[in-house]
Amino acid sequence: MKFKMAYSFLNADLDLIEQELEKTVSSTEPLLSEAGLHLLQAGGKRIRPVFVLLSAMFGEYDIEKVKKVAIALEIIHMASLVHDDVIDDAELRRGKPTIKAKWDNRIAMYTGDYLFARSLEIMTSLENVAAHQILSKTIVEVSLGEIEQIKDKYDYEQNLRVYLRRIKRKTALLIAASCQLGAIAGGVPESVHRKLFLFGYYVGMSFQITDDILDFTSTEEELGKPVGGDLLQGNITLPVLYAMEDDELKQKISKVHSRTTKEEMDEIIRAIIASDAISRSVKVSDMYLEKGFNILSELPRNRARSALSSIAKYIGKRKF
Amino acid sequence: MQDIYVQLAKIKDALHVKLTHPFLAKYIPSPMIDEDKLLLFYALFDQTDLPEEKKENYIITAMLVQIALDTHDEVSTSAHLRQEEFKQRQLIVLAGDYFSGLYYALLSEMQDIGMIRTLATAIKEINEHKIRLYEQSAADFDSFTASLLKVETSLFEHVSDYIQAGIFSRLTTAFLSYKRLLLEKSKYSSESHHRTGDSAKKKKNAGAIEWTGVYLKEFCNRYFEETAALIESSFQQPSSLQKVLLARLQSFKYNQEMRYTTLAEEGL
Numbered sequence: 001m002k003f004k005m006a007y008s009f010l011n012a013d014l015d016l017i018e019q020e021l022e023k024t025v026s027s028t029e030p031l032l033s034e035a036g037l038h039l040l041q042a043g044g045k046r047i048r049p050v051f052v053l054l055s056a057m058f059g060e061y062d063i064e065k066v067k068k069v070a071i072a073l074e075i076i077h078m079a080s081l082v083h084d085d086v087i088d089d090a091e092l093r094r095g096k097p098t099i100k101a102k103w104d105n106r107i108a109m110y111t112g113d114y115l116f117a118r119s120l121e122i123m124t125s126l127e128n129v130a131a132h133q134i135l136s137k138t139i140v141e142v143s144l145g146e147i148e149q150i151k152d153k154y155d156y157e158q159n160l161r162v163y164l165r166r167i168k169r170k171t172a173l174l175i176a177a178s179c180q181l182g183a184i185a186g187g188v189p190e191s192v193h194r195k196l197f198l199f200g201y202y203v204g205m206s207f208q209i210t211d212d213i214l215d216f217t218s219t220e221e222e223l224g225k226p227v228g229g230d231l232l233q234g235n236i237t238l239p240v241l242y243a244m245e246d247d248e249l250k251q252k253i254s255k256v257h258s259r260t261t262k263e264e265m266d267e268i269i270r271a272i273i274a275s276d277a278i279s280r281s282v283k284v285s286d287m288y289l290e291k292g293f294n295i296l297s298e299l300p301r302n303r304a305r306s307a308l309s310s311i312a313k314y315i316g317k318r319k320f
Numbered sequence: 321m322q323d324i325y326v327q328l329a330k331i332k333d334a335l336h337v338k339l340t341h342p343f344l345a346k347y348i349p350s351p352m353i354d355e356d357k358l359l360l361f362y363a364l365f366d367q368t369d370l371p372e373e374k375k376e377n378y379i380i381t382a383m384l385v386q387i388a389l390d391t392h393d394e395v396s397t398s399a400h401l402r403q404e405e406f407k408q409r410q411l412i413v414l415a416g417d418y419f420s421g422l423y424y425a426l427l428s429e430m431q432d433i434g435m436i437r438t439l440a441t442a443i444k445e446i447n448e449h450k451i452r453l454y455e456q457s458a459a460d461f462d463s464f465t466a467s468l469l470k471v472e473t474s475l476f477e478h479v480s481d482y483i484q485a486g487i488f489s490r491l492t493t494a495f496l497s498y499k500r501l502l503l504e505k506s507k508y509s510s511e512s513h514h515r516t517g518d519s520a521k522k523k524k525n526a527g528a529i530e531w532t533g534v535y536l537k538e539f540c541n542r543y544f545e546e547t548a549a550l551i552e553s554s555f556q557q558p559s560s561l562q563k564v565l566l567a568r569l570q571s572f573k574y575n576q577e578m579r580y581t582t583l584a585e586e587g588l
Contacts, residue, residue: 109392117443124437132428140421
């Protein structure tokens with residue numbers, strides 16, 4: 001089953017969200033509207049809105065209420081990407097020029113701040129204190145995760161716990177929050193929205209680990225950036241941590257820095273792929289997915305549950 | 321009067337605690353706290369019947385927003401940076417995001433969704449005007465000046481509306497407008513004095529719009545008078561806060577006049 005087929009029954013609502021996203025990013029300032037539209041047109045999986053809508057289906061599904069949360073979360077994600085591109089000095093995202101490349105860093109900062117504020121405005125239509133506590137804590141954790149990422153760059157002595165905490169903050173928490181907040185907007189009982197948070201968390205962890213694996217096993221064409229780019233940038237991911245258990249390989253890897261040549265990188269990438277690092281990382285990713293499936297099995301049986309299960313399966317098998 | 325300074329110092333300490341992050345502190349300068357904005361937020365909330373702790377928390381959240389916005393103004397656009405500078409820029413971006421998250425988290429803990437919305441609306445508006453100024457897309461002088469002052473006052477205006485601060489809303493807006501225009505005046509005169517072979521009557525500001533010295537002088541005088549009158553009339557009975565605000569306002573004027581005297585004595 002294709003990824004989008006898993007939730008095709010949401011198509012009308014997702015189209016509505018797409019239209020509302022366009023309205024939401026528009027501003028009285030033409031440049032901001034243009035930048036917002038530029039970001040939307042670059043596409044994206046809209047995975048957060050999908051999780052919000054599906055999770056809301058465990059309660060009373062009212063698209064008018066739920067769409068606000070879905071839009072807010074997607075815009076928070078967009079805002080973070082705009083700032084991430086300044087952080088990484090990135091020229092392209094999904095094959096299109098980034099805001100900072102099309103305009104400059106200052107415009108990117110203002111656009112990101114504008115979008116973040118816009119998302120909170122939308123989010124406050126949900127008069128639920130618990131929801132705001134969850135989202136605000138998530139946002140703080142995501143920021144801390146990004147700061148940690150800078151701190152941990154090229155630190156070849158970091159351990160698995162540091163890596164897992166980092167990807168939890170960087171990726172898993174916002175997906176977990178999407179599930180939980182969708183459920184809260186649907187008015188589900190606490191026992192259910194807590195489970196949906198855990199489901200999102202496990203799937204998010206698996207998603208990021210898969211991303212980190214693909215950085216070595218995919219192609220430059222599919223990734224839209226050089227293979228091994230994360231390592232070259234100093235991000236020590238799970239495959240790297242496993243590969244470094246081999247002393248000889250660790251010696252080579254720990255010499256990587258921002259100016260390591262392509263030839264040197266290619267040799268290291270080949271060595272990592274030849275080791276058991278990739279298969280061991282896949283196992284960890286699968287373990288998280290399994291936990292996600294277990295949580296799902298505790299939830300009421302409905303088409304949203306089937307769709308979440310299909311999405312989780314896709315995440316485990318995706319190739320890019 | 322001493323009490324006010326003690327209170328302000330206490331709030332500032334609490335703000336410092338919120339802002340402190342060991343890794344950020346190692347690589348980027350400590351965020352600047354605008355003492356005047358702190359004083360003006362204090363003045364706004366001092367007029368309310370809110371419990372002290374709540375007042376302090378509101379002031380801290382509003383200041384976090386201001387600091388987050390100011391932090392992002394520091395992000396450089398340079399293409400060529402040394403490794404350390406690059407890292408610093410990365411952390412400045414993240415610091416601003418982190419401070420934004422903190423204000424949201426604090427207000428969520430206070431269970432005040434209305435204030436979250438209020439601050440978000442102000443941030444949205446400020447960034448719209450920042451872009452207008454940065455892109456020099458203001459259509460005329462009035463809209464340029466309006467944007468310049470909106471960036472400075474929007475946060476106060478929205479907070480004032482939310483807490484129904486009445487006349488204090490006008491007071492803070494006038495105060496901040498005066499301070500901002502004084503800065504423009506100071507920049508204008510400094511650049512005019514340093515220009516040679518130029519009539520020095522006009523200064524290019526933000527590209528498309530030009531200040532004139534006369535206009536700035538008139539504007540500053542008008543805002544000074546308005547602010548002073550509002551400080552006089554906003555308090556039902558004489559208070560320490562009133563004295564502090566007035567003293568602060570007059571110190572701006574005094575410093576500005578001293579500056580001109582020095583420039584004149586130096587023959588510039």
